[in-house]
Amino acid sequence: VAVHPRFSYVLAKLEDKFVILAKDLIPSLEETLKVSLKVLKEFEGKELEYVKLEHPFLDRESLVVLGGFVSREEGSGCVHIAPGHGEEDFSLVETYNLRIIMPVNEKGIFTEEAEEFAGKNIEEASLEVIEKLREKKYLLLHHKIVHSYPHCWRCKNPIIFRATSQWFLKIDHSNLRQGVLKEIERVKWIPSSGLERMKAMVEIRPDWCLSRQRLWGVPIPAIKCQNCREVILDEKVIELTSQVFRDKGSDSWFTLEVENFLPPNFSCPKCKSKEFVKEEDILDVWFESGASFLAVLKTNPDLSFPADMYLEGSDQHRGWFQVSLIPSQAIVESAPFKSVLTHGFVVDGEGRKMSKSLGNVISPQEIINRYGAEILRLWVASSDYSEDVRISSKILNQLIDFYRKVRNTIRFLLGNLYDFYPSRDKLSLSQLEEVDRFMLSFTSSVFEEVLAYYESFAFYKVCQKVYNFCNISLSSFYLDILKDRLYTYSPNSRERKSAQSVLYYILRVLIKMIAPILSFTAEEAHQVFLNQENRQISIYLHNFNEDIFPHYRDKELEKKWTKILSLRDTVLKKIEKQRESQIIGSSLEAEVILSFPEKQYSFYKDLDNTLREVFIVSKVEIVKGEEKIEVRRAKGKKCLRCWNYREDVGIDDSYPDICGKCLNALKEERL
Ligand SMILES: [Zn+2]
Ligand SMILES: [Zn+2]
Ligand SMILES: [Zn+2]
Numbered sequence: 001v002a003v004h005p006r007f008s009y010v011l012a013k014l015e016d017k018f019v020i021l022a023k024d025l026i027p028s029l030e031e032t033l034k035v036s037l038k039v040l041k042e043f044e045g046k047e048l049e050y051v052k053l054e055h056p057f058l059d060r061e062s063l064v065v066l067g068g069f070v071s072r073e074e075g076s077g078c079v080h081i082a083p084g085h086g087e088e089d090f091s092l093v094e095t096y097n098l099r100i101i102m103p104v105n106e107k108g109i110f111t112e113e114a115e116e117f118a119g120k121n122i123e124e125a126s127l128e129v130i131e132k133l134r135e136k137k138y139l140l141l142h143h144k145i146v147h148s149y150p151h152c153w154r155c156k157n158p159i160i161f162r163a164t165s166q167w168f169l170k171i172d173h174s175n176l177r178q179g180v181l182k183e184i185e186r187v188k189w190i191p192s193s194g195l196e197r198m199k200a201m202v203e204i205r206p207d208w209c210l211s212r213q214r215l216w217g218v219p220i221p222a223i224k225c226q227n228c229r230e231v232i233l234d235e236k237v238i239e240l241t242s243q244v245f246r247d248k249g250s251d252s253w254f255t256l257e258v259e260n261f262l263p264p265n266f267s268c269p270k271c272k273s274k275e276f277v278k279e280e281d282i283l284d285v286w287f288e289s290g291a292s293f294l295a296v297l298k299t300n301p302d303l304s305f306p307a308d309m310y311l312e313g314s315d316q317h318r319g320w321f322q323v324s325l326i327p328s329q330a331i332v333e334s335a336p337f338k339s340v341l342t343h344g345f346v347v348d349g350e351g352r353k354m355s356k357s358l359g360n361v362i363s364p365q366e367i368i369n370r371y372g373a374e375i376l377r378l379w380v381a382s383s384d385y386s387e388d389v390r391i392s393s394k395i396l397n398q399l400i401d402f403y404r405k406v407r408n409t410i411r412f413l414l415g416n417l418y419d420f421y422p423s424r425d426k427l428s429l430s431q432l433e434e435v436d437r438f439m440l441s442f443t444s445s446v447f448e449e450v451l452a453y454y455e456s457f458a459f460y461k462v463c464q465k466v467y468n469f470c471n472i473s474l475s476s477f478y479l480d481i482l483k484d485r486l487y488t489y490s491p492n493s494r495e496r497k498s499a500q501s502v503l504y505y506i507l508r509v510l511i512k513m514i515a516p517i518l519s520f521t522a523e524e525a526h527q528v529f530l531n532q533e534n535r536q537i538s539i540y541l542h543n544f545n546e547d548i549f550p551h552y553r554d555k556e557l558e559k560k561w562t563k564i565l566s567l568r569d570t571v572l573k574k575i576e577k578q579r580e581s582q583i584i585g586s587s588l589e590a591e592v593i594l595s596f597p598e599k600q601y602s603f604y605k606d607l608d609n610t611l612r613e614v615f616i617v618s619k620v621e622i623v624k625g626e627e628k629i630e631v632r633r634a635k636g637k638k639c640l641r642c643w644n645y646r647e648d649v650g651i652d653d654s655y656p657d658i659c660g661k662c663l664n665a666l667k668e669e670r671l
């Protein structure tokens with residue numbers, strides 16, 4: 001019987017009996033029993049420790065023990081405990097050296113331990129026990145109460161706890177726990193919070209119960225002596241068993257006689273008997289998953305130990321990751337993995353768990369059928385898996401826009417490289433226009449960043465980077481400003497080749513950046529591109545690092561262009577305003593006058609032609625003075641070929657609608 005060490009208890013007279021109960025429970029007990037108690041003595045619960053008690057009808061002595069779990073909400077404050085039938089109760093066994101009495105067998109029938117109730121089902125016997133107590137005048141009250149109680153998850157029947165003999169892996173055996181904790185520190189956890197989570201779990205985990213009482217599974221290769229009941233786990237028996245399993249499968253444990261697993265002349269180490277029976281327990285299935293590194297990595301010559309990565313949902317810290325670490329540390333003294341990546345679970349657009357009753361389930365097959373596997377892969381890659389991952393048709397539609405943006409960018413690049421053969425046309429770095437050199441440098445910086453994201457499994461950052469590259473850097477800037485050079489300059493002009501040389505690099509890099517995610521699109525683009533140069537027949541036969549050229553990077557130039565691009569933002573806003581007030585139509589109808597004080601003036605003064613291209617206007621003038629940006633209607637006439645407004649349109653009488661620049665381009669083309 002357990003009492004709380006710090007509650008006040010009393011010895012009281014109840015009619016002709018003496019009772020001990022928690023002081024706080026006197027009023028409620030008096031009311032329930034409709035009696036009045038006379039308190040004789042008061043003391044703390046801990047004073048009752050080790051008081052000996054007599055069983056009400058069996059010849060058995062028991063102890064009063066202390067338990068922090070005793071409550072004073074109801075009852076008497078004195079709780080009957082049964083170490084053979086309850087977890088909390090069992091935890092007191094060691095402290096008080098209690099005998100584990102377990103009078104109920106695995107069928108729910110009382111054993112000989114219950115003496116006159118032996119052989120009876122516990123439900124029917126319970127009623128008889130009540131009668132017995134009443135008869136002996138020990139029963140003060142019998143009534144039913146409602147309380148929570150564990151039930152079988154499968155058949156919903158109430159559970160009876162029984163303390164049974166099991167096989168355990170002792171986590172503190174020969175410093176195993178310490179070894180595992182050390183290995184946890186060496187593993188790379190992605191996200192990094194996995195490290196502390198795993199450590200905290202292993203620090204407090206109990207021994208691992210390895211045995212299960214099921215009809216079928218992977219058997220525990222132990223035998224029992226028929227004569228002295230000794231349980232034997234013998235290395236030779238295990239070796240022989242593993243040989244038999246290799247030949248005939250692990251089911252042979254259940255079909256073959258025990259002799260098949262015994263080495264010649266094997267006898268019980270304790271009593272020398274030669275009669276044995278097989279262990280009937282099977283192994284916890286987690287032990288099998290935990291030992292998978294042995295079966296998979298250590299037997300396949302194409303694989304190596306430890307694994308580069310174990311990848312699972314974040315619930316597996318308690319599961320697979322932990323059950324793999326323990327046997328691996330015990331057997332090979334190392335973690336079975338170099339890194340562990342965990343991800344959240346898929347939830348709907350509002351973050352709710354998917355369920356049939358909510359009707360919010362989206363299956364992968366549905367997405368593939370409707371949008372294709374590229375979109376599904378893009379969704380996976382673009383999700384930040386360190387948290388739960390959302391999916392909804394709105395999210396998918398955004399990804400379809402993403403996909404279109406990338407695909408259209410590739411189409412534009414391919415379209416403008418139709419006549420470009422790198423071995424013939426590619427310009428060297430020093431021959432490039434400055435904006436092209438900047439884009440070359442910028443593209444290689446994007447590529448380096450993306451590769452680093454791939455290395456750290458930050459796929460959603462890859463997606464963000466690629467999308468911004470296509471949408472902001474290319475579509476809204478570089479490809480836009482190049483149109484003039486690509487379409488109006490002579491096909492063989494240095495200016496056009498300069499642009500193409502950089503577009504060529506951008507295309508190569510873009511295809512590679514998307515290849516792991518938009519695999520079919522990348523391969524499709526590669527196939528179109530293939531004929532123009534000596535390349536492998538598949539993008540997947542190329543390496544990422546073939547396109548890393550450190551000398552493309554020019555950080556000074558990138559800095560300079562960060563400034564220019566920020567000026568561009570301001571200028572574009574001004575142009576937009578002029579357009580709104582209908583002073584100009586397209587931006588080519590505008591000319592921009594930039595006025596800068598001395599220092600800025602010297603930075604910009606030679607950039608007029610570059611800025612004209614960058615702003616997509618007909619003219620840029622840079623003057624010294626107070627800082628000011630002016631956008632006004634361009635002077636001159638619109639050239640019918642390049643749509644720029646220029647004062648030299650019609651300079652050649654035979655081409656009255658063509659500007660001087662276009663005239664040169666036409667002449668070159670004719671040559
Ligand atoms: Zn059940
Ligand atoms: Zn024996
Ligand atoms: Zn023109």
